[in-house]
Amino acid sequence: MAGLRLLTLLASVALLLCFFPSCSVSSASYGTVTSAYVHAQSDTEGPLHTTNHVKRYGSGAPYWMSQIPRQGKVVYGTNSSYPVWRNVKDYGAKGDGVTDDTDAINNATFAGGRCQYPCESQTTAPAIVYFPPGTYAISRPLVMLYYTQFIGDANSLPVILGLPNFYGIALLDSDPYLPYGLSWYANQNNMWRQVRNFVLDIRQIPKGTAHCLHWQVAQGTSLQNIVFEMTEGGDNNKQMGIFMDNGSALYLEDLIFNGGGVGFFSGNQQFTCRNLTFNNCQTAIYQNWNWLFAYKDIVINNAKIGIDMTQGGDVITTGSISLQDATMNNVEIGVLTTFSGNSTPASAGTLLLDNVNFVNTPVAVQLSPSNATILEGNQKIASWAQGRVYTAYESSYEENNLTCYGPAAKFDRVQQLVEPPPKSPSLLTPDGSFYTRSRPQYEGVPVENFISIKTYGCAGDGVTDDTACVQSFLNSIRTDQIAYIDYGAYVIRDTINFPIPIKVQGELWPYFMVDGSAPKFSDQNNPQVAFRVGQPGQVGDIELVEIMFQTLGAAPGAILMEWNLAQSSPGSAAMFDVHWRVGGTNGTKLQSYNCRKTPNVPTSPKAECYGAFLLLHLTRSSSMYMANNWGWVSDHEMDLADHDQINLYNGRGVLVESQGPVWMLGTSFEHSMLYNYQIASAKEIYISAIQSETAYMQNNPNAISPYPPLSNWNDPTFSDCFTVNCPKTWGLRIFNSTYIFAYGAGMYSFFNNYDSGCLATTNCQQKMVSVEQSQGIYLYAVNTVGSSNLVTVDQVDLVPAISNANGFADTVAIFEYP
Template sequence: MKFQHMLTALMSLALGAQAYWMADIKHQGLAPFGGANYQVFRNVKDFGAKGDGITDDTEAIRRAMNTPNNRCLQGCASKTETPAVVYFPPGTYMISSSIVTPYYTKMIGDPTNRPVLKATANFAGFGLIDGNPYYTEKPNWVPVNVFFREVRNFVIDTTNIPPRTAATGMHWPTSQATSLYNLAFVMPATADVVHVGLFIEEGSGGFMADLTFQGGESCASMGNQQYTMRNFKFNNCKTAITQMWNWGWTYIGLEINNSDVGIKMANSDVGSVTLLDSTISNTKTFIQSSYTPSGKPDTQGSIIMENIKFNNVGTGISGPSGTILAGGTTTIAGWGQGHQVLGTAGATELQGTIQPNTRPAALMNGNVYYQKSKPQYENLGAGDFLSARSAGAKGDGVSDDTAAIQAVITQAAASNKVVYLDYGLYVVKSTVNIPAGTRIVGETYPVILGSGSFFQDQSAPKPVFKIGSQSGVAGRVEFSDFIVSTKGPAAGAILVEYNLVAPAGNPSGFWDFHTRIGGFSGSEFMIPQCAKVVGSANIDPKCIAAYMAVHATKQSSGLYMENTWIWVADHDIEDATNAQITIFAGRGIFIESTTGSFWLVGGAAEHFHLYNYQFAGTKNIFASMLQTETPYYQPLPNAIQPFTVNTSLRDPDFATSCQGVSGNCANSWGLRIIDSSDIFIYGAGLYSFFNNYNTFCNSIANGANCQSRMVSLEGSIKNVNIFDLSVIGTESMINRDGKSLTKNSDNFNTYASNVIMYRSG
């Protein structure tokens, strides 16, 4: 099989076609817990797939996905010990039944000539790609626990299936650190078609970008807690998007052409939708909404729009009583419906035109917000990459790989090459210094593990990855598809410190680059070490896992972060029951750049002890659908211990600020903004689900709250804008200098409470 693959590659070169580097590069990924000779990288043609448009390749692709038999499939709760990259060279692969992607799998096609997955006329299954099959009445994996997976660079074609036969291109109920990139869904464009391109019914996403849909009855039918979706194009759909349910959703760069309905969100389970920088053309109705100002719950079906171009749109928004917003050929500069909070006033009703945000040039590309898709280095060859394993790094989760990792990064930056971080668990015993110009690509999700005494002193915190030798150094970096973490106690570890000043208009970039703290094999923060303890405020020193996740220092600027999950694990992902654990990490993402220019697109920060997001003394920040969760153990212990207040980092002082505040006050902030300006947040889901592992407090129906406060605005605040804020389990949604501006009970939505627009003034 390997000879056949080599022959195919040689024939392509002989015909003048340069093979994509991923097909040619030496693959040496090591899965330390996968077993002897476990294969991380798999080329489907090595397993017998033809890709000739004639042969049924279903079984060959399944072999590539599932070999060996210890991959996480039916009956497996979750597992990250057996990763895989399944690669598809160009071709048309005929599929007669669903391809199931096992847990912890990347499915990647050649981006220079996207492979086609084409259904046979007799196709049977729920999606050509089924990301979470129904072997019983429930999905195989709990959708909110499906992490770390990706599908990119494919055409998914259902046109062989008769139009009136139900068919689905992809079934994808998943959650954080998952992504779809560069996919095309091709369906019949007939009047009687009933095909669906993308179907999602559950989960806690998430991010997708660069998807196109052609034909179909409902091109994308989706229900999930929250999502950021960027650069979606719909052509000739009956309904482009059916929003089945959500708490919040952000669409950026939406393009809908020649459709009957753009977005159908008339279901009472839809919480809110944010849309910006989009174009709607030749469409009868853009949005079907169920919102009424006097409806119950108060804010169900909220909408916020900014910079939406209409070209020959029949009706802009229709509601239960008729037209809410007219169509035509025009630009909707700003429009909203729901509840608004302006300045220090409480919540009031909003339905109509709003003043659009005044967008700073530092965040823009022309008249839209800057965006950039994950680099795939299509123009490079295999010789343009330097392998960490070839440089001597072991990646076995035990050996000290500090010197080897540092050497390959230094060499790659000096020679303008890309570091290929073969899969492995790379232990580093001191800071890895990242010079300007560094580019790192992971083979699926390799992990850098800061470990040992160097990272254990909370009074002298040190970075694991230090990007730029000191704050204010000029240059940029690109990171994609890998993880930084810790192994064993690390109370003084800052996982990522960003110091660079990137060129204007060309920021550094993080794509599918995550910090993952505990809960996996090799971390030493699992059930045996850190099982949850209910009803006790005791703090086990061996379960203090990090000081901070990401720190953008004062003189740094210019960083684009897309689908970056900053996670303190709440459960042991390798455990058969996903049992909960208690581990402590102090701070999530802290940006104190005085210049700013940061984009946080579709990211999340969860379970940090003091705060999940903090912006202090900064400006020029764009964010879309920030998602947070308060640690499940709080308030036992609460946020006062074990992390000492560091005033130089603008830490919250709960011992002081909670005086006179009732309820669970000393709980982690979801979002804290201090002395900052020009902040633009388009979607935020900030959740508190537990009171010391008890969930009674998180339901609106129970009339209880898991904590007192969620968003804090402090000091000199100017031009801070939060659109589409959804909060769960928290009494006060927004606080300004210690005073509550609005409560969740004033803004009930479907499950969360929602304020569709906050402006500081």
């Protein structure tokens, strides 16, 4: 039976709803370090006190990305000559460290009539802006337009150098400001961005006038392998490495911050931030606001403050932070907080410390402004929490001479050491940290080892049936080669099997379009796999990098991806920056012209507006590592001028049945009908910061109207629902599972039939997380929006939103069912 796992609880209460009883007559990742330009280290040397930072560049050898023939074409646009790839030196940039390259680089970015203000979004004019080695001096921001990748040479990092006369918010600007608090792009819709392989240097700029990067973005974005060089020390040093003031994003990794007033000024709805090193920053991380941030593999060296979460004072603006597998070396104050008995809202400022080592750091957690020490430093903390905590257990009582059982919970608001969870060894490294690895960039692979799918003969034109060609191409790839998917749209009408082993690298998220007009993918009562990774029981290696899976029209019988493969070694079966996007864009036949929202009339699902049966299925035999993955059923039009909201009916998000290990870092599944995340009959799953949204049109129709539950798929039946706001998308459903570890979850229900008035009463949805027939469940920093209840166990609501208010969201620091 479950027991109370917190070390001390000042109060507890059992929550038991007796009308749902059970009665009986008896009872390694490789990251990056700074370049030789910065610290003159050898190619194999890493700086002191870093985690998973090994040099990945410095050879100066040609980088395959600069040499591979560019054959990618936009297929659903109107400009057949549009250049997807552009090298900044082809547009006049010198990279000599002296010439002002601002205009040349911005010209490279803007060429081709791309999406700039007042354009809201556009998928038909994407671009890779490539920077060869060199030092690019600039005097104004480099503006990253919608659907843009800035990529530097990974074998010799280019430097973006701010000149002394630099004027603007940052060297790189993802979302320029306009007057009256406006910006070019709505921050929550500023999608599809990437910045990799740079040194951003602002040391020549006066200390109070600019930052390295303004990163106000949403999902489908990432940062990797960037060094932020700022002036060290000094009074009134206002330089920042990253200035992030808003957005709704998922993932960044492998960053180094040197100097500055603040390394990372952090404000966004949710994020997983992995493998960050801070050297000589006055404040490493300033958490301006959030709903949830998961910081993983963080190293902070020589700082006054490690993490500052004092914004708002006693009315705290930080929602929740989990800090995992981190080290602070020679830091005056590890974490500065205003969380206290008097702070509001009750759950604001939630903080989890999990395997955090404070070395020569006398104060681990300090209360501001009193400077009282809450947690002593100079020790390794296995588990510590501040916030609301719940421990569920099975309660029993007597009724009519029967012993009845039902779930209950003990809870309290704490600021203390707590007992760590029993982490599954299969998920851990030898030192006890959760295993992680970086997205591969294949720096040392010669260009001749990349085999182009278009050179092989596949059309990728968005019309031709490429099924046989794609399968033949994948089968032709040798183990020393990498399958290169040129940008385009490859139509698939039958199952594609990835041969094992294989590595597949996409260019700018090329599309694999699953054609719903194919009979194989049309019957939701007989779903079929579109892309299969491994056969059941197979063990081997695969890497999928930067690919987009979509439907071409309604495909209600399509399982877009089935993953059967088990890894041969930790992280060897993996995918990075792989996404599933249903509708909302040119070519999908699921747009505003035929699937516009209908909130003012009773709505029956239109057959032409169905998505897929299931986006991703991790089967019982699978194990895998995934990072920065988004399964998005589009809620609005992205290409047509109206940008209106749309009704699309996708059955299910991700179904996890794996027996482990599975690592899911920085993932999001949104707007499916029955559930976004379901973990069923599974075990040994690690999650870092998941995010979901309930389908906006629900309850018109409700969750089961387009996709009646199927028992052989362990679908939720919503049989306990008695109110109209109950049969809605489960954000997370855990069924018959154990040893599930989730560090950060943000699950949001913003509408009831497109009406956001329900937010005022937190009644857009009745329930959000369901735990059924499961134990060994450890959920940290659980956040919901618009749901009356955060967590339900075996149909009993145990965690009400009204008791766990946290600004816009509602939060519990810990929910555990040991």
